[in-house]
Amino acid sequence: MLQEESDLSLVIAQIVQKLKGSNLYAQLERQAWGSWEKRILKSLNSMCTELSIPLARKRPVGEQKELLNKWNEMGTDEPDLSLFRPVYAPKDFLEVLINLRNPNYENGDSLSFRTHLGLIQVPLKVKGIPELKEFFVELGLTTGQLGIDDSTQVPPELFENEHVRIGQKVLAEQDSAAAQQYIRQGSPTALRAELWALILNISSQPEDILYYEQLKTNVIQHDLLVDSLIYKDVKLTASNDDYYFVFEDYLYQVLLCFSRDTSVLGHFAYNSASPPKSYIRGKLGLEEYAVFYPPNGVIPFHGFSMYVAPLCFLYHEPSKLYQIFREMYVRFFFRLHSISSHPSGIVSLCLLFETLLQTYLPQLFYHLREIGAQPLRISFKWMVRAFSGYLATDQLLLLWDRILGYNSLEILAVLAAAVFAFRAVNLMEVTSLAAAEAVLADLSTLKVMPLLQIFLFATVT
């Protein structure tokens, strides 16, 4: 494992060197992303050749029957995955983002009024707290919130009962826009599954169930190398998590089908990335035999299965769970692992986090920087996974309510800054990156909504 890790870091170091020395002129994002994508493809290809495993293989009939029988309990399978390694982890991706440079930008050695003291060096426009207060106005101190005003000390007549009643009305009217507005104040647990389905425009038509069954058939017929990566990821992340290990089988059923879903290719129209391409064996270069690999164009990375795991609490029927996850991915999650200048893209989120911290907690920021613990190094993994696996599940679902309500991922950066603000006193006393990581290792006791409210509306600026 160490050898592979050092290989990958060598590869990363090479990209970094290339980015530093090259004279990128037009389309900075596309160039940086292009070389990153190429490295991922090379990694996958080398895994293929080293382990002598084909990228794709048609299963023999006996194996197909066996898999069909085992479909609902794939977690009991214990294949030998020791030779597989994740294609990349969030920290590798962070290194690429850190080295994004605009060739037209003055990056002189002397400190100027605009020197970026954080890790991200790209001057994208991010919102300040006054703009965030306007954007997240429904999270204000005078508006009722689930996550705050439904705690046991607060009598339910004050807010909760009325809120539930309105939620039921919205569902009865099947009004998607009203649901999106409503969910900004949080969703009652009983109504959440239906509200999310209404906002994401998912309704289980017979054709959707048929589509899912078709994908299941595709999984049974063909075995992909990517499947092993998915298995490995689930075993490493979700299976080890106290909250999510029960859903292991569901995760395979969703993710294996997700890899075969060509309709996901549609999201590349608004994603700066492009899906990896290959040719049928023996037909190299012939466009009629060009295909995408994997069929949905998305190569999973370490932690990818955590996007699906929280949804298993809400949806128990595999085809509906699948549809919800697919829609969440093509609307939100893909932005967390691709480079773009979109306000909800991961680059903007990182810059927003660093700017908020620098502006409103300058002492803390300076202290952490001095001890070599750049705050983004700690918070990056939270944001890339949309906090899945770090927060308690009820808190995570309250957070994802707001992502759907505001149709934006900026709340992830605000929450990350709010967490630092909350633990500022302890962080000021640490003297190393490891100690800072230890202070912020356990977020499972945090209550998300009070943190956000205090950071946005109650901090003296």
Added chain:
Amino acid sequence: MSRVSVPCHVKGTVALQVGDVRTSQGRPGVLVIDVTFPSVAPFELQEIMFKNYYTAFLSIRVRQHTSTHTPAKWVTCLRDYCLMPDPHSEEGAQEYVSLFKHQMLCDMARVLELRLILRQPSPLWLSFTVEELQIYQQGPKSPSMTFPKWLSHPVPCDQSAPLIEGLPEPSRVSSEVQQMWALTEMIRASHTSTRIGRFDVDGCYDLNLLSYT
């Protein structure tokens, strides 16, 4: 409305700076680009299109052909048009921009020359300009068609056509046909758009390695 590209000659950018360019520390914040139309007679400008590269504000001055013998004067037709809402950040920095005749402050009837004045007050950017500049004039109007008289002035039908024995009444038939047509249109419109996507080629998904191009 059709438009026709006007061949133009873009002169090199001239930086405006106070003091000596060589010895002063800062970079110029104002650039001037002259655009001439050597082979074209004075024309009516319809649209200006270009790709921005880190210019924050744009002003345009135009020199028009005058019929009298007075020398043509420079007139400002666009003043401080904002291309980048925040000059220090990336927003709007590399966008494609179109400017139309109706956005100009003056009439653009007989354009001789254009002068683009680019401003970038932020010291963060190493250079700024506009690229792929294209000027358009109005294209030829689409040929007017005269409708045949019977189309524009249909003859009112006062008398019903004589009914032929045995055949159903034509007006009833036509209304029924219309209803059937409406039904087929409805069925066609409700055709589901979900595709069962095939990712393999004729059942085969046996792949080479991934390609890098």
